[in-house]
Amino acid sequence: MNNYLEFNFKISPLHPWNEILMAELIEIGFDSFTEEHDGILAYIQKDLFNEEDLKEVSTLNNNEVTTSYTFQEMPNINWNEEWEKNFSPINVEDKVWIRAEFHENQNLPHEIIIQPKMSFGTGHHATTYLMIQQMLDMDFQNKTVLDMGCGTSVLAIFAKQKGAGKTVAIDIDEWSVENSRENAERNGVELEISQGTAENLGGENFDIILANINRNILISDIPTYVSVLNKGGQLLLSGLCFFDVDDVLEVCNQQNLTLKKKLQKEEWVSLLLEK
Known part of the structure; x- marks a missing residue:
């Protein structure tokens, strides 16, 4: 397993800046997120992290939002366990139900069962929802x-x-x-x-x-x-x-x-x- 860095970002106001920050972090290599009541936890493989890239993230330099962060190394993260703790099913217009095997079937017209190797951030849920909504x-x-x-x-x-x-x-x-x-x-x-x-x-x-x-x-x-x-x-x-x-x-x-x-x-x- 790859060693990961866990960044704990505090964000005020939380919305919409938590979503915006996640989008920007994805672009510099962060791949997994967990929402907190006052910010987000963001994860990146240690060997992919570049401090200079992080310094250039616009949300962290925006006067309209207050941010701070700490980080720590998280060796051998069990992403399946992290994902199961944070993932909830996606219901798209009561027509498509995207779930894991441990969620119940809702008997919608379409059902997709997935078991990712990584955790899902809320932004991933929203973009998946939009893609499925368009595809309908x-x-x-x-x-x-x-x-x-x-x-x-x-x-x-x-x-x-x-x-x-x-x-x-x-x-x-x-x-x-x-x-x-x-x-x-x-x-x-x-x-x-x-x-x-x-x-x-x-x-x-x-x-x-x-x-x-x-x-x-x-x-x-x-x-x-x-x-x-x-x-x-x-x-x-x-x-x-x-x-x-x-x-x-x-x-x-x-x-x-x-x-x-x-x-x-x-x-x-x-x-x-x-x-």
Whole structure:
């Protein structure tokens, strides 16, 4: 197991700055969060932490919010245990129920059972909710689908449940690949899962691309997504805070993508675009 650093951030006022700070921390390598009554606990692998990156985080230098933090090394964190303590199921419009095996079935039209290798922060819940909410109104029947930065592959699994044809799931992290395979089997769907980045794309095209990642990666990789997206295809993005939208849409406009639908939940935003 990798050794982690645990940062205890105190934030006042708490909302919306806790969500904004999480979004910014994700961009510099933090991967897991737990909400506290007066801030957040944030985790990053020790060998990925760069103090200079942290000093540049805008929320920590914003006069509109008061922040402070302490940190400690947390060797050999049991992420499954942390996740089970903090994860609650996600109910999307009483149509989709995303749960762990230890949660009860709610008999909604769609159910997805996942068991991640990492804990989920509230921001992850909100962006997952937005992606699923957008997907509810999309036609996946026999479409070729790419879930980029798949994580648990919950989006790829839902695409298959909605009738998708060939569905590819890619993530840079080995744990995500392993976990995606487990979750695909757990939900009885067939996915083509591999470890990689947008640099690995180019061998085939897709009708729908799903990317719930973060601002910096999306801005960098949107041109690649467009290059493998079929004409008339759809690109669904999230992992964005409201203040990221203009920058992302600028890149989308440069790629001749048309914005079809924008949804927001708390501080998080999802964008549906068409080629």
